[in-house]
Amino acid sequence: MSATAAIDDVYPVAGWHAELPPGTVFGSVYAVEEADRLAAAAALTAAGIPIHADLIIARATLPGDEAPRAEHRGVAPGLLGEIRALYPSARIDVHVIVDADAPSGDASRLVREAVALAAAAGAERVTLPVEHRCAGDAAVREFRESGGEVWTQLVPGGETGKIEVGESEGVLVMLIEPGTRDAADPSLLDQMAQFPPRTPFGVDGGVSREIAETALARGARHVVAGRSLLGRDLQGR
Template sequence: MSVVLQPWHRDLGSHAVSGSLYAVDPGERLEAARLLHEAGCRVHVDVIVGPGGHQGVTWAELYAVRALLPEARLDLHLIVLHDGPDPDAPLAVRAGHDLALATLATAAPQIAAQRPALDALRRTGVRLLEEVAPTLAGPREPLAGLDGALLMLVPPGTRQAADASLVGKVETLARTLPVAVDGGVTPELAHRCRRGGAEFVVSGRSLLSHAPSTAAPTAPPRTTGTTPDRTTSDRSTVSTTERRTA
């Protein structure tokens, strides 16, 4: 199957939508990235680290996207599903330098653990966003010295319907810093977030889908037996009638 980019992103403007590669199968991620870039969208990569190891997009896939698309706007979200700093945080910093990322988003514990390295990365032009999970989406002071917030409408690392009640937080956060929105974003939610002040939105399954498979036409069923020869039948009837008349 091939990946299809839904056209609704055009209504929001150039680079206002970042397509999540986590939403498509691994074998289709490069194709999806190419479609996004050629359509004027950003490319969003979720690297997810849980207690059982890596999930989501791999580091190798991230580097392959940059090799294929040197000019694409790449947004990296490092999602850590356990408490405390993660050993992959330095890899995210290195990817920021190697790949000239547009943004790097992660949660406060990872930012605190890598703060000097992340500040050095910011000086190269990579924007640092704090992941704001639903449990943190209430009134709060953002971390100092950041370039924005990534407001999550679902718990990070999950695939579920967005909590639309959190969209109202976009306007609140946007009063103090740039905001991007991620997590179950549909076309309708994307428009609401943009009206509320979101700089861009991240969308996966509502933006990237599969072309419907086309089934091969089937031949009509073959009939068994033979069709009676109407001409022969008619002749038989005529002959019988003639014999009775004679």
Template sequence: MTPQDRELNPEILAEIARHPGATLAGSIYAVAEADRLAAAQRLERAGLWIHADVIMDDRTHRGVDLSLVHTLAERRIGPLDIHVIAPELDGLIDEICAQKVDRVTFPFESCSDYAAVADTAERIRASGAAAWLAVAPATELTAVRPCFEMLDGLLIMLIEPGSTGAADPALAAKAGQTRPALPAGVDGGINAVNLGACLQAGADYVVSGRALLSAANLAVPMAGDLTS
């Protein structure tokens, strides 16, 4: 274990190490705004993905600022996965794609139809990024299955984005139902207790926020910073 690894939750790192095919990402939205750049740098040093929730809606909490996304992309700090949480995607997707990130994850529920999913995914891929689709807890996988051939991966949300409450690990079963068509990940309330069940269910990609970063000397997030 490197000195940088000790700044992250050792139980989560150990569990991921027991599943060589799985990828771990740290959600920088889960720490205070002033600490997000430092958290991203820690994650990069540990060889992990950086997951950034960009939230543009009418709720009171703020997501990762686009200026930080620009900074991370400009400094090539990554790999960088931008998770867009917004009711309208058009202009926001284009702005994020212009930053040359590694992956853009967008919500199925913000797309009007399958054609909108395909168009958004095509624009993301044209920028050089991978296109992943996020699926809210209440959305059945059958509704999303027609989109599989348009995508590079699927992100299963275990809690509603931006909400509080405990994750529902049972929802991770969706991640095991996308093979062989797509890799799938899980996001929302992932910690050392429920991580193993998510991996056993078939998750290839795991996003953890407060639980992963809690071992670092970072400020405690505000009450609204509870998505991951």
């Protein structure tokens, strides 16, 4: 879909975000179909909602005996630049997700590239898997030097002890497996209590209005909402 067609297409945004503190609800463009993502970004920007983009690195499906490699399956990396070009003042947050079966060497390369793309797009934050938080040392350093924050994701069942708060500026608590569309497990919010006081937190994954309210009341800095915030069936809400 062309940029013009996307922007002309009014995408519905649920109104509940306006009842929460400004800037605390981020809208996930991965939650909508690929052809609608630029339109969703336009709608989020018009509503004053920061944009969250999931860059998912997965094992590529290859014919025959080709050596395994990784590829992007989530938001197209080039979309970050398109959004920035169209909306210079938009707040952008990038979450780099790496599937467990993605070839590690190739995945590390794509992580470095993703961090560099986030920096080029002026993203304010990039969240990395704990296993890859140092994979892009130079890229991560440059991202921080540009003023961005580097956070670490905490997946369901993840070991909180593996996350060194001093190595990242915050922790993104996932209520579902990253990159899936499962139902959220609100009990995972309890993991926030296992970190030192004043640790910055975000909450992502199947976030509803109710979960958003609870997470923010417990001290989360921001929440990421997708399906409950963006959708063709949300007209009038």
